[in-house]
Amino acid sequence: GQSLEQPSEVTAVEGAIVQINCTYQTSGFYGLSWYQQHDGGAPTFLSYNALDGLEETGRFSSFLSRSDSYGYLLLQELQMKDSASYFCAVRDRRSGAGSYQLTFGKGTKLSVIP
Amino acid sequence: GAVVSQHPSWVICKSGTSVKIECRSLDFQATTMFWYRQFPKQSLMLMATSNEGSKATYEQGVEKDKFLINHASLTLSTLTVTSAHPEDSSFYICSSRVRSTYEQYFGPGTRLTVT
Numbered sequence: 001g002q003s004l005e006q007p008s009e010v011t012a013v014e015g016a017i018v019q020i021n022c023t024y025q026t027s028g029f030y031g032l033s034w035y036q037q038h039d040g041g042a043p044t045f046l047s048y049n050a051l052d053g054l055e056e057t058g059r060f061s062s063f064l065s066r067s068d069s070y071g072y073l074l075l076q077e078l079q080m081k082d083s084a085s086y087f088c089a090v091r092d093r094r095s096g097a098g099s100y101q102l103t104f105g106k107g108t109k110l111s112v113i114p
Numbered sequence: 115g116a117v118v119s120q121h122p123s124w125v126i127c128k129s130g131t132s133v134k135i136e137c138r139s140l141d142f143q144a145t146t147m148f149w150y151r152q153f154p155k156q157s158l159m160l161m162a163t164s165n166e167g168s169k170a171t172y173e174q175g176v177e178k179d180k181f182l183i184n185h186a187s188l189t190l191s192t193l194t195v196t197s198a199h200p201e202d203s204s205f206y207i208c209s210s211r212v213r214s215t216y217e218q219y220f221g222p223g224t225r226l227t228v229t
Binding site for chain 1: 148156157158159160163207217218219220221222223
């Protein structure tokens with residue numbers, strides 16, 4: 001089956017850099033995605049890595065190492081509005097399924113403090 | 115980015131009644147839609163995958179006769195919670211996958227409370 005591990009909570013200071021790690025176990029791995037979810041809201045897509053390496057999108061970067069089954073989300077120049085839950089999600093294709101699916105980790109609650 | 119809407123955004127119903135939640139892709143054709151459930155402070159759990167014109171594929175442990183999914187068109191999928199019970203109270207979120215991309219776009223979610 002699929003499993004993802006990420007820290008449950010992280011606290012960081014405004015303006016700082018924070019890294020949220022994610023390790024996974026799955027079959028049929030295609031890629032690792034990251035989503036942001038504010039309380040009461042829907043997840044919003046942040047990034048996707050299919051190949052090893054670092055992808056940068058503004059203040060956010062995401063890294064993947066397929067050989068280590070490991071990835072991370074890096075948030076720079078933290079702002080108060082970045083306080084949210086961050087989910088890593090494995091994109092895979094399970095036996096019998098007609099489409100690629102996302103399996104989500106349990107989420108990391110990031111609190112940005114002044 | 116693509117826009118997905120859900121209706122209603124919240125609903126309160128009595129135990130034993132049925133509730134229908136609509137999910138629409140507003141500016142693209144969604145051949146595949148996904149339905150998730152999220153309990154407070156927990157992760158999103160995939161309930162079923164819905165392909166237009168065919169029966170939904172349900173995840174293990176999800177009762178297909180209780181959670182009826184209809185994906186009648188490329189822009190609309192519905193989830194009906196039948197004979198709802200208080201333990202069905204949750205945040206239900208749909209998402210659509212744009213053809214040939216890796217992104218899933220999520221609807222704003224529907225908060226269901228069963229009394």
